[in-house]
Amino acid sequence: MFHRSVLVQKVLEFLLTADDGVYVDATIGDGGHTLAILNAAPKATVIGIDSDKSALETTKERLKFFGKRLELVHGDFENLDDIVLGQLGYGSVDGVLFDLGLRSVMVEDRFRGFSFKKPGPLDMRFNTDETLTAYDVVNRYSPEDLERILREYGDVRGARKIVEKIVDARKKTPITTTEQLAEIVVAGLPQRVHTDVLARVFQAIRIEVNREFEKLERGLYAALEILRPGGRLVVISYHSGEDRIVKHFMATESRDCICPPGLPVCRCGHKRQIKILTKKVVRPSQEEIKQNPRARSARLRAAEKL
Ligand SMILES: C[S@@+](CC[C@H](N)C(=O)[O-])C[C@H]1O[C@@H](n2cnc3c(N)ncnc32)[C@H](O)[C@@H]1O
Structure with missing residues (x-):
């Protein structure tokens, strides 16, 4: 059984701007969102990244039909800019998706130690090279x-x-x-x-x-580096701490001045880099939650690079 992807239609709606675009799925997992992207944008290419090698094995097999339209990289999204611009040599991309957390199969695999319901070693690494x-x-x-x-x-x-x-x-x-x-x-x-x-x-x-909060913050800034003007950033989080980081990042980067309140003139010189597309956070419908209880805590936020 593959991981059940969350908010798929909303992801397509916010992420896709060009039929022949280059999109980064920074947490490709079992490839469900990527499959939807490649089907919805018939000339698009996806760069799929995951820090968990076993996810890439599954996705490679599942999406082999798409051939060169999918490039898979074992890596960490905190290094998104190095991977996409340095390692792969792209100039910029049209969209970046983060679907945070872990795949259902990781929780089910008792040897990875994620579940308190299953006997296993105290491991919990996404990336077993760490x-x-x-x-x-x-x-x-x-x-x-x-x-x-x-x-x-x-x-x-x-x-x-x-x-x-x-x-x-x-x-x-x-x-x-x-x-x-x-x-x-x-x-x-x-x-x-x-x-x-x-x-x-x-x-x-x-x-x-997994240093999840720290990596998320770095990953969001790395995404800004690689997006072309007009390119889209979509983030799905499942934990209030993650969502706070995304919300704060989007609020900060969509404002010009970020000086502390009360200063008579701006000293920071900060310039806004994005426009927020989701004034209110997007949640799954009751119907989706019924079909997939794991979707219950999902929150999607999206922004466009200026
Ligand atoms: C919720 S799953 C993604 C599911 C995927 N969207 C799908 O439709 O199948 C999250 C994935 O992100 C990966 N991941 C978590 N933190 C990561 C990081 N810092 N860098 C790269 N991948 C990460 C996990 O290994 C997991 O496979």
Whole structure:
């Protein structure tokens, strides 16, 4: 089963401006959005990037029919400008899509350690060439850093208590599996909160392992570098922290002056680079959510390069 792509029609509506354009799918995953782009714009080319090698294997096979219209690159979208301008030699592109987060198959694969519902190693890397794993975060981070991560990336209530339990446990023996971690996290908590707390804790650790927020910010600025004037940027996020980064980026880059309020004259000299196309964030319909519950938290924002 392929990952079920979210908000496909909206992506096409905001992203496509030229039938023969060059589009970057910065998170190609199983290639669902790219498939829709290549079908909707019959002369278009897509550069598909993913940091997870297994995604590229799936997509290569799934979309082989499109031949040279699809170029696949194993890489990180934080280096989008180097990949597209440097490595591939393009001058600019017509659109960039980010569909953040992870694919359903990554969650299902217990050996990757993303799910608290499946026994597996504490890994959680999107890119298995990277060295930092969930094991390192859980066993080596200071209690202060762990608490900050749980609060900032997971909005975890009672983060300090949870960290105390983790620190007590790891003093005795390293925490190596998802099952062990889950057991430690929920110890002493009422059953009714288990799923919510575990989802938040695991999400927070995953965000840290993959430096997701930092990479997103860099990726958005890299996208600006490669878009031609009139080119489109479309971002789908699934986490309020991600959406905040996208919203802030778009608000900042669509304004001329970004000086702190109250200054009599502008000192920053900042010039706006984009026009926001989605005055209100775009959400999936009830019908889409019914068909694909994972779409529930999706939020799409789009902008046009000036
Ligand atoms: C939600 S999935 C994309 C699904 C895809 N749009 C589809 O229709 O099949 C997100 C993908 O982004 C990839 N990813 C996450 N962070 C990345 C990064 N910093 N650079 C490149 N790819 C990344 C993940 O490995 C995953 O395959």
